[in-house]
Amino acid sequence: MRIAAKYLYLSAEDTPVRNGFVEVDDEGLILRTGMVPDPSEEDLWIDGALVPGFVNGHCHLELSHLKGKFTRLSGMAGFIDQINSLRDSSSREEKIRCLENWMDRMWDSGVSAMADISNCDDSFAVKASSPMYTRTFIELFGSEPRDCDAVMEGARKLLEKAHRRGIDASITPHSCYTMSPQLLGEAARAGLSSGFLSYHSQESSQEEDMIRTGTGELADNRRKYGMSMPPVRGTSSLEYFLDTVGNPAPDENAHLLLVHNVCLCEKDAEAALSRFRNVYWAVCPMSNLFIHNTLPPIELMRRLGLKILVGTDSLSSNDDLDMVKEMYCLQSNFPEVSLGEIIRWSTLNGAEFLGRERELGSIEVGKRPGLVALCELDSNGRLTASSYSERLV
Ligand SMILES: [Zn+2]
Numbered sequence: 001m002r003i004a005a006k007y008l009y010l011s012a013e014d015t016p017v018r019n020g021f022v023e024v025d026d027e028g029l030i031l032r033t034g035m036v037p038d039p040s041e042e043d044l045w046i047d048g049a050l051v052p053g054f055v056n057g058h059c060h061l062e063l064s065h066l067k068g069k070f071t072r073l074s075g076m077a078g079f080i081d082q083i084n085s086l087r088d089s090s091s092r093e094e095k096i097r098c099l100e101n102w103m104d105r106m107w108d109s110g111v112s113a114m115a116d117i118s119n120c121d122d123s124f125a126v127k128a129s130s131p132m133y134t135r136t137f138i139e140l141f142g143s144e145p146r147d148c149d150a151v152m153e154g155a156r157k158l159l160e161k162a163h164r165r166g167i168d169a170s171i172t173p174h175s176c177y178t179m180s181p182q183l184l185g186e187a188a189r190a191g192l193s194s195g196f197l198s199y200h201s202q203e204s205s206q207e208e209d210m211i212r213t214g215t216g217e218l219a220d221n222r223r224k225y226g227m228s229m230p231p232v233r234g235t236s237s238l239e240y241f242l243d244t245v246g247n248p249a250p251d252e253n254a255h256l257l258l259v260h261n262v263c264l265c266e267k268d269a270e271a272a273l274s275r276f277r278n279v280y281w282a283v284c285p286m287s288n289l290f291i292h293n294t295l296p297p298i299e300l301m302r303r304l305g306l307k308i309l310v311g312t313d314s315l316s317s318n319d320d321l322d323m324v325k326e327m328y329c330l331q332s333n334f335p336e337v338s339l340g341e342i343i344r345w346s347t348l349n350g351a352e353f354l355g356r357e358r359e360l361g362s363i364e365v366g367k368r369p370g371l372v373a374l375c376e377l378d379s380n381g382r383l384t385a386s387s388y389s390e391r392l393v
Helices: 061-066 075-086 092-108 124-129 145-164 181-194 205-213 217-224 237-245 266-275 285-292 298-303 323-333 339-346 348-353
Strands: 002-008 017-024 030-035 045-052 054-059 111-118 133-140 168-173 196-201 255-260 278-283 307-310 371-375 388-391
Touching: 045 339, 054 255, 054 278, 054 307, 054 348, 061 092, 061 111, 075 205, 075 217, 075 285, 092 111, 092 124, 092 388, 111 348, 124 133, 133 145, 133 181, 133 196, 145 168, 145 181, 168 181, 168 196, 181 196, 181 237, 196 237, 205 217, 205 237, 237 266, 266 278, 266 298, 278 298, 278 348, 285 323, 298 307, 307 323, 307 339, 307 348, 323 339, 323 388, 339 348
Parallel strands: 002 045, 054 111, 111 133, 133 168, 196 255, 255 278, 278 307
Antiparallel strands: 002 017, 017 030, 045 371, 371 388
16 A cells, blocks of 8 residues: 655654655555655545654553543643542442553554553453554552552562453553552662653652652641551752662663653753663643643753653543644644654654554554544644644555
8 A cells, every 4th residue: 555645754854745645555664755746646645744653651541431521731630530420430440440441442533552550350351352563560659668569469460460351561660659668669670670650750840749758638638548658858859769779779770661751951850861871751730730731841851862752641630542633742842842842752763662653653665654634734744733633554
C-alpha cells in the first residue's frame, strides 16, 4: 500500500517532507519513502500530516470508568480524596467494559504503544489481546512502614499474573507522598532491576511542600487520616526519591520515567541525570490543567535537552485519552515549539523509553510503527482546535 501526504514526518527529523509518500506491506512494514511528483495522481492522499503511531507515555487505563466523575481544580489533596472515594464506584464488569472501549479508541486514533499503570489485574486481558504494545507498571503505595513486606508480596503476585498473560510488566513506586521510605526504596529497586521504572514526580507544589517543610495541604491531608509521613528533608521531592533509591543508583542503565515534572528545576534535573543514564520525562498537560491549572516547565526541559514524552494520564483527571489534544495543548501554551518536535515527544521518545525504537516510533524502512493521519491542520501545517488523528495502518 502507498499513502501520500502534504506533510510526512520521517525518522527523528522535526521538519516534514512536503508531499511525501510511504509504502508499506500487508504487515505494516515500511518498505520505501520518498517525494511525490504529482499529488493529483496519488490514490491515497492525506491533506494533512502522516506520522508514526503514537506512544502514550503515561496512562492508567483501569481508571477509565471514572470519566466525568471528578471535580476540576481540586488540587492534589482533593484529587487523592476523590480517588479514594470513587475508585470502586463501578463493578468490575463495568470497569472492564469501559477500559476495553478506551483501549480500542486509543488504538483507532493511532496509539501504537503505551506505558500504562496498573494497581490490579482489570486491564491485563485487554492488554494481552490488543495489537498495541504495552508495558504495565504494577504500581505500589502504602504509607505504613509495617505494611511494606505485604505490599511487595502482593505486587510480586500481580507481576507474575501479568507475565503469565504474556504482558511486559515492572513493579513501580507511585509517589513520595503515598509511600513509606521503606516501600519507596524497595519498589524502586524492584522496578529498576527489571530495567524500567515509571514514577509520579513533582506533580504539585503541595508534594514539594510536604517533603521540604512538612507543611501544606497534602501533608495536612495525610495527617488527617492518621497516616505515617515521609521524612521532612528540606530538599525537593525528586532529590528525596533519588536518595531513597540509593547513591550510587542501582541499575544506572535502567530506563527511568519521571511523570509530570510540574515543579522540576534545573538542579533536580541534573541530580537525576547524574545518577541514571536513561532518564525520560513525561508531561501530561491536560491532567495538570485539570487538577491544578499548571503546566510543566517546557522551556527549561528543552534547554536542558531532556527526553520528553507525552501522556494522557487517566480519565479521572482528563476528559479524553487523546494524544492530539495533549499535543495541541502543548503547542498552544508553548508556541515556540515546532509540531515536529512535539510529534517526536509523542512517538520516538516514548518508543525509546519502552526499548522498542527498533520497531516503533518513527517512519523508517524496516520498522512497523503504524501510520497515522493528522487532519485539520492550519495553513502553516500547525495543529488546530479541531485537529484529530486516525490510524491508517
Ligand atoms: Zn498518573
